[in-house]
Amino acid sequence: xxxxxxxxxxxxxxxxxxxxxxxxxxxxxxxxxxxxxxxxxxxxxxxxxxxxxxxxxxxxxxxxxxxxxxxxxxxxxxxxxxxxxxxxxxxxxxxxxxxxxxxxxxxxxxxxx
Amino acid sequence: xxxxxxxxxxxxxxxxxxxxxxxxxxxxxxxxxxxxxxxxxxxxxxxxxxxxxxxxxxxxxxxxxxxxxxxxxxxxxxxxxxxxxxxxxxxxxxxxxxxxxxxxxxxxxxxx
Numbered sequence: 014x015x016x017x018x019x020x021x022x023x024x025x026x027x028x029x030x031x032x033x034x035x036x037x038x039x040x041x042x043x044x045x046x047x048x049x050x051x052x053x054x055x056x057x058x059x060x061x062x063x064x065x066x067x068x069x070x071x072x073x074x075x076x077x078x079x080x081x082x083x084x085x086x087x088x089x090x091x092x093x094x095x096x097x098x099x100x101x102x103x104x105x106x107x108x109x110x111x112x113x114x115x116x117x118x119x120x121x122x123x124x125x126x
Numbered sequence: 127x128x129x130x131x132x133x134x135x136x137x138x139x140x141x142x143x144x145x146x147x148x149x150x151x152x153x154x155x156x157x158x159x160x161x162x163x164x165x166x167x168x169x170x171x172x173x174x175x176x177x178x179x180x181x182x183x184x185x186x187x188x189x190x191x192x193x194x195x196x197x198x199x200x201x202x203x204x205x206x207x208x209x210x211x212x213x214x215x216x217x218x219x220x221x222x223x224x225x226x227x228x229x230x231x232x233x234x235x236x237x238x
Contacts, residue, residue, distance in 0.1 A: 017169075044224060055130075055213055055228030056170070069223030103169050107224055115224060117162075117169035 017042075017106050017118035025124045026094050034089045034121045036104030045087040046115060047079060048103040056103055062087055091123075099125045128153045128218050132229035139204055139236050147199040147212055147232045155219030159197050160226060161190050162213040170213055173199075204236045 018037045026032050038045050044063045048056035058071035062081035076092040085106070091098060101122050105115035131150045139145055151159065158177050162170035174183045176192040183190050187208065189200040199212055211233050215226040 019169075046224065046226075048226075048228075053230070055215070055230045056226070058225045058227070061223045061225065063223070069225055071225070101167075105226075114160075114172060114175055115226060116172055119169045120167075122167070 017104055017116055019102075019104050019118035019121050021121060022119065023122045023124075025126060028094055028096060028125055030094050031090065031092045032094060032123060034091075034102050034104075034123070036087045036089070036106075036118060038085045038087065038104075038106035039108070039116055042106035042108045042116075043085050044107045045081055045085065046105045046107075047087070047089045048105065048117075049073075049098075050101040050103055050120070052100075059089070094125045096125050099123060128216065128227050130214055130216055130227055130229035132212075132214050132232050134232060135230070136233040137235070139201075139234070141205055141236055141238050142203045144200070144202045144204070146201070147214075147234070149197040149199070149214030149229060150195060151197070151214075151216045152195075153216050153218050153227070157217040157219045159192055160215045160217065161188075161197070161199055162215065164211045164213055164231070166211075173212075201234070204234075206236045206238055209234055209236045 046061040047059040050056040061069040065081045081087045101120045103120045104118045107115045161173040164170045174190040179194045211231040213231045215228040
């Protein structure tokens with residue numbers, strides 16, 4: 014089975030721009046979560062999608078939004094980028110039969126200048 | 127408020143020198159506690175899930191244990207390839223979704 018893949022791996026954006034990050038979940042996984050990891054910190058939960066609907070959100074403003082598609086792949090969109098949005102963005106997927114175990118992709122390193 | 131605290135922040139060991147990493151947590155109800163390994167610039171790699179106090183799991187040189195307030199990751203006779211950041215996370219019962227709350231991690235360096 015294929016693992017969780019994210020694209021792009023690295024990205025540089027200017028403050029005020031918008032960005033879209035993509036994630037393909039592991040085969041058979043229908044739940045996708047997004048996390049933001051600042052340097053030297055643990056990942057922080059942004060939101061989760063299950064069967065194409067958002068079913069949980071962390072303490073992130075509305076300019077962080079997402080989508081999940083029928084094939085369970087997902088996008089994270091961030092509008093009006095700020096310097097503090099610079100971080101490693103991680104996607105994690107989990108399966109219905111092993112609900113609790115989340116498997117992470119390699120991440121997208123976003124730098125906002 | 128649900129919270130995870132890991133200690134120490136950083137640990138330097140000689141090859142073969144066993145040690146333990148600590149993860150203290152407060153959560154309204156625990157669905158599971160997770161350990162991940164993260165190499166620089168990479169995503170976290172799943173190691174263990176523990177569900178109830180007294181549970182233990184082992185994988186090669188790693189052993190994870192769980193009590194009602196903390197978890198330990200014991201590393202026996204570590205090798206340089208065990209160098210990484212080890213992350214602990216809890217999954218609360220409440221919320222109806224699989225949110226993970228992470229600690230800041232312990233950076234482990236194993237020297238030959």
